[in-house]
Amino acid sequence: MAHYIIDAFAMIGMSYIMGFLFYGFYRQFNARVQRRWGPSVFQNFFDNMKFLFKTETIIHGPMFFFGPMIIFAGAVTTVLFVPYLKDSNWLQGFSHSGNLILIIYLLVVGPLGNALAVGSSGNPFGVMGVTRGLTRLMGLEVPFLLGLALVMVQHETASVHAIMAAQTDFAHWNLMTNPIAFIVMILPFMASQHASPFDVVGAPVEVYAGPRVEFSGRLLGVLMTQNMMMTVAKLVLIADLFLGGATTIWALIAKTFALFLLTAAVSTSFPRLRTEQTVDFFWKIPLGLGVIGVIATVWFPWS
Amino acid sequence: MTLHFTPVWFIAVPLLLAFLAPLWVRWRLLMPVLFSAQVALFALALSWIPAVRIAPILETIVIAPPLGIHLHLDAIALLLVALFSFAGAIITAFIWLDNGAAHLRERPAFILILLLIAGSNGMVLTGDIFNLYVFIEIVGVSAYALAAIRRDKTALEAGLKYLIVGSVAAIFILFAIVLLYLQTGQLNIAALAQAFSNMPAQMQLLIGLLMLIGLGIKAELFPFNFWVPDIYRGSDPEITALYSGVLVKAFLFVLFHLTFILLADPTVARNWLMALGAITMIVAELVALRQNDLRRMLAYSSLGQVGLITLALAFASEATTAGALFHMINHTFIKVLLFLLAALMLRQYASLKLTDVHGLSRTMPLAAGLFVLGALAVLGLPPLSGFISKLWILKGFSDVQTFWPVALILTAALIEAGYYFRWIRAFYAAPTDAASMAKMEGEKVLNYAPLLVIAGVLIVLGVAPFLLEDWLQQAAQALLGREALLNAVLGVQP
Amino acid sequence: MLEVLELFDRPAVLHSIYLIGSLILFFIGLYGLLAKRHLLKIFVSIEIMELAVYLILIAIATTPGETAPILSDGLTAFTGMSDPIPQALTLTAIVIGVAVTALGTSMAIQYHRLTGKVSVGEMTELKD
């Protein structure tokens, strides 16, 4: 029991730290691309703390308060159901009680809880943002899950542990053995991280309407916190599935960072798409690739 | 004096009672006599069941066949006679208990109804073809007169139209009979049957066509049934119940009886009649879709059912025939039910247009409920008896892997559902105007008693159809059993 | 001349003449039935058709030279008599026909009294 608790806190802490560092890096990276100096790597941590220490927070009814709690709980649950390390007793959380499909669904539990809070605020702009988010989810989830399903079919299991264990060395990484699945999955994965060019939902500064329009103070802090943790959980999941998992923390950081770098590079390079463009894009390019992948790996099983 | 029950009674008793009408008028017993006559006939018919089951009964009058006239009481004739008297009893009881339609409780109607019943019974029973013609005309005259008995414009118009069409049909039939006689010198149906195949083919065709058109008009088959909606619309619903429940059934029986008896090889006629039946069914159901008057709709529905019965009877397999006979019975019950309901509704509503009867279920809940029951039964939905008979017919078709009638019947039932449920929906919709919401004063449960009896019968026969099964099987065998009938009538004669 | 008349005595010729005549009668009736509008004319036409049919029956069933099928003083044998049945049938049918026509006529009269119409084409009360 104590093992579980320590493990859980370790995972949460690690996710949080990695999360704000990654995002800090992202902001630096972005600034450098734009020929700016950029903020500190810890800027996200500062922002988060600032919000958590705000003295005043407005709420619009109980559901508005519980929404962020649900999304936070969803994020932590996701973190705890993703195995962080391969062949280790540590940083496993409850991942033995779940599997890939469960994790994919846990990824959306939080946002839906949050959507309730947004709706509860009564701000139509927020709901507009939620609808946009759900629409984008509709677009990205299909190729995302299709890519993961290709992996599941390849390994005939939905267990992340088993998939990790099957990728013994670099040549057996799913990235190498099933590159189509990776390509199919990676763009929707970026979108699921709210990364540009698929970030019209949150649209942090420019667009008034977004799910967070009405959140303030400490609730906003909670939302930021879970976002960082969730990002890391997703990165770890993809690293587990395609990059062979990690046996040490450093390898984990390296692999997730590599994935994050890819995301960051893409997102600084491309302008933002509108919601329907996003959906259309996902249903054309990644899904088309996915169909090719299905044909290549399932219908004609020469591989 | 011992009473000797003979089949003649089925004809003689109504005739006798009809002629004694002045007596009943004086004693104010008109309706009781009418009703009890029917009930007595029904009881009489039931009492024959055990005997008929063993062997058909031949009642010769004066001289033995083939020279003399004879009545032939076999299972099918008994079935129909029982059916007619039952339907007659129900309708009579309705007229008796009803508080409207006084003209139906007077002497003319009394006589005519009895004549109609007597004639129908005679048509079913007789074994002589000219006798058949006489009965057809008796039925015809009483039916024309009954159609016009309300003696207002619509009724007279209906009566006149019916008379014109009906007497022309009778001429066709008479022509056919004349030709038959001239060719064979025989009037007995069984003897005719033996001689029929010896006639020249052209003559067979001519006679067959004359018969087909004459009886087709009377039995409401498609290209000859254009008169039906007008007549059903114009006459009293109680009377149309008689037409649809009794008259048509008698003519259908005659048509098929003659077909099956006269033709040794019924293939040709079977194809003809099946085609006619199918067309009648589909056309009538389609046309009924557009009808906005309840009685017209019921008329077309009646036509559709006649088409179905024709289709099934003409197929001439034992299962379909039995099913068709069962459907005949059901259809009689259902149409009597529905037309009598229309009569009740006419007391309440000036017109039975679709738009006028909206919300009828508020004012006449029982009537609406019974209408639903009747509609369900006519559509062949379980657990009512209509379902069993349709199932029987369909099963008969599938037994021999003939699927086109199955498809047609089901399509027709679907179209039928299309309009019946339109009416039901109208009955249960919100009423269009508040005026029609007023509850009618004369609305009595007693009015509904005969209808409830029918409803009960429909349900009982739906749940326990095996009660009638043996009888129907025998009736089907009797209808189809040409050889048996010839043997029975003509004995060992060649 | 006499031969010609004898020719007419031959059953086949006689029957043909009767048959053709009554068929002509039948078609006259049919024409009247279908073409005339007046109710009474229609009844007349129906009557004519009916009569044509009776005529056929009687004419064809009887051959020249036969006596009436009545047993009376001298006539005790059934030889040489015509077939009695057609005559009986025709009598019955005539009675029925008269009844129908009478009913029709009375109804037509009543209809005329009520509506003032006599034409079949004008009977449109039942039209929806």
Next chain:
Amino acid sequence: MNLITKLLFLGLSFTPAATFFTWDGAVAWSLLNGITLSFDLTPLSAFFMLLLAIGAPLIAVPMLREKSDESAYALYALLLLGMQLLLLAGDFIGFFIGWEMMTWSSYLLLLRSPRTDLEGAQSYILFNLVSAFLLLAGMLFLYSITDDFRIQAVDGLLTADKLVLFVLFGLAFLIKVGALPLHLWVPRSYDQAPDLFSAFLSALMSKMGIYGLMILPLLFPDGFNEISGQIFNGPVAGYVLAWIGIITATIATFKAISQEDMKRLLAYSSIAQVGYIVTALGVGSSLAIGGALFQALVHTLVKLLLFITIAGIILQTGHRRFIDLGQLISRMPISFFGVLIGIIGLAGMPPLPGFAAKYLMYVGLIEAHWLLLLAAMILASTASFVYCYKLIYGPFLGHANSPEAKTATEAPWQYLIPQIILMGMLVALGIFPGWAIDVLIDPVLIGLNMTPIGTPAWNVLATSYGGYDGVAVMGVFATVFVLITVLFLLVRGNMHRAASPYDLSFCGEVPTADTPLHYGAGMGRELRRVPLIGWILRHTTTGFYAGLTRQTQAAAGMIGTLYGSNPQTWLLLAVLIFAVTLTIQSVTGA
């Protein structure tokens, strides 16, 4: 008197439960020679009987609130009788009898709603009758070959015969479950039916169609392989069925998103949810069938819950359109939780059992390697989030948009009791998915001669592709939720509630009661801009069926002109036909 009637009705609603628990041994009723009805409770029918046993009383309880209505009660009795007959029937005749009794009694119940219009009523009964007649045709066809009406595995049939049977039965049941493009009647009737009866229609009666579809594997025990060739490691027939299901699910989901009426939305969502089941049936593996059964179970509970709750809302406010409602969360909190639990189950989110069902179906599809179907199913189930959100946002969140919504109170207790029971059932099933597998689903699978799914423990859902632990998921989630809430409240800082619902961040502007703040009705409208969805939403089947009706009516009218009013015309026709036939027959020399 009133009370006694109501109690009788309540007792009546327990008859399925009584049948379920006390039925022993087969019963036979000889209808005609050669047609003997036999009734027995097989594992499959017991499963659906259980659904009925759960659903009927739960719908009866809120019905008690209304004035006692004997004829409605009688119709319900007939309906329940029909459904039980259908489930118990061991032969197709009995099945058909039950089926039809169900059809017409439900139609009459549908008519009791003042909202039912002609189109709704007609499409309901006609579609259902087409379904019934197809079923009848199928069983007659089966009878013509095997001389038997019993529901049992057929063998020794020609492939073509099997195909005909499959198509006839398949179409019949697909109409009943409302598969596209045969769904026209579903949204109309679910929308127009009396509010509580909608629950019955959606939760229980659509399951009878599913039961019918479940008979197909029973009829063709060796899968659908023999009906048709193989495609992608599976039978073509199953593949087609699966695609029908998933196209239904997808399109119905998009249609649901665009609805502006709560009940219509739920109607389309019913179509979609049942579409998943059809897909799973098409897959036909034991996992998929198990998933289908699970989904049937969950969908029953969820739709009962949602329709009863929404009936409560309509009762209290008199409004059913999203645009007229809003902000009921504080006025109808229990109803809010009802809908919340309902949509979580509907969307198939963990930890509620909807996820377990989806999980089984996904794994079934992955196992069959039908990944394109999987993709489409994911699309449908993700898109369903939008309408789920709309369903809870519209009535409960946002702003109250009508005077009734501003003053409504919580639904009466008769509505709340079933809601609470159903919520409890859903949560319990979510925590113990293995229990449902073990107790409810495996017996059915064994009855269908399939491998049971099996479960190591009641809280675990285990498949060959791995599983998950319901208790762990729920436990972790709940623990974290409680911890973070407590922690949040402990930390320093003031939290206050907005003093007015109009205290919104609104670009500095001041919204008032006239400002269109409620986004409920328009939600999902922007989806039309996505080309595929826009295309789907622009096209309906209504036009086709309306055209069909019009053409039939026109044909009827044309034929109807034959039926004139002039007797001379009638006779002329008869004579002409006589003459023509005579001539033709003479000339051809028949």
Next chain:
Amino acid sequence: MYHNEHCEGFQCEQQQLEAALAQSGNELGALDRLMAWFRQRSLFVLAYGTGCGAIEMRPLMTSRFDAERFGIIGAATPRQADVLVISGYLAIKTLKRVIRSYEQMQAPKYVIGLGSCTINGGMYWDSYNTIKQLDHYIPVDMYVNGCMPRPEALIEGFVALQQRIAAGTPSGFERYRANIDWYKANQRRVLGDNMPPDYTYDWYHAGGVA
């Protein structure tokens, strides 16, 4: 100042400013100091483009002057913002929106007035429809004078604000809360009946403040 040995350009500027920031806030408790430090490191700005000062905000935020290096970044809605920037003259019509936005921000919150117009009306000193002294209507924490001030000046102003925050100086919001009646009276004087609704501030009276 831009050509030192160990630094160059912005780096020098930043180092100097950060050195200044680090010195303040010594008199607070540890936790308060931490919180104050976090606050001053992260300012979300609700840039209210009322007047010509809005032009100057753009270079401030973008690559040339890059305010993000101080943790200053734009916020979309008043709920998320810490700093309200009134950039120039303020029409009476706009004042209502500004007040509402300010009241919707969550404490601690700060106001920066840009340019002379917010101080004394500037070139609009006799305009009939602008307010002259912003401080009469909402509490201003920091003025940046000039007409218009350059982005460098803006950075100076922001940094000065950050220093004040780090030093634990209460925000102008305390003043607003304490003198709410005065502020409201002033606002009402220019706005008349067209006041923003009172539910955004009336809880100050109700004792809802912890």
